[in-house]
Amino acid sequence: MDTKDQIHPREKKDREAIDRLLQGEPNEYNLLELARLKIRYQGFPGARAIQTDLQTVLNKWQLTEDQLYQKTREIYTVKNPYSDRFKSNPKQDWT
Numbered sequence: 001m002d003t004k005d006q007i008h009p010r011e012k013k014d015r016e017a018i019d020r021l022l023q024g025e026p027n028e029y030n031l032l033e034l035a036r037l038k039i040r041y042q043g044f045p046g047a048r049a050i051q052t053d054l055q056t057v058l059n060k061w062q063l064t065e066d067q068l069y070q071k072t073r074e075i076y077t078v079k080n081p082y083s084d085r086f087k088s089n090p091k092q093d094w095t
Contacts, residue, residue: 005046014040018053026061028075034058035072038065 008014017033024030034057041051058068 005048006044008041008044008047008050010040011047011050014050018050018057021057022053022060026063031068031071032075034061035068038068 014037018037021030021034021037034054037050038054038058041047041054044051058065063071
């Protein structure tokens with residue numbers, strides 16, 4: 001069984017978003033981005049630096065993963081925050 005870490009195909013582009021999160025505040029957009037990236041890298045066999053940085057953002061914002069997901073669910077009950085983003089770029093970035 002090969003235990004070598006893999007490189008995620010979105011890692012380079014996601015690094016830009018993570019660097020913004022590390023410098024940012026927990027506004028609605030950043031909370032959604034953090035949740036999206038946490039889900040993307042959850043259980044991924046590699047991208048250790050990204051996974052560590054995502055946890056660093058959670059800690060900086062004094063949130064648990066459960067609290068993050070609760071907040072993002074609340075945001076989605078009120079509006080669809082990504083809808084404008086996808087009108088200009090119909091290719092979704094969830095994979």
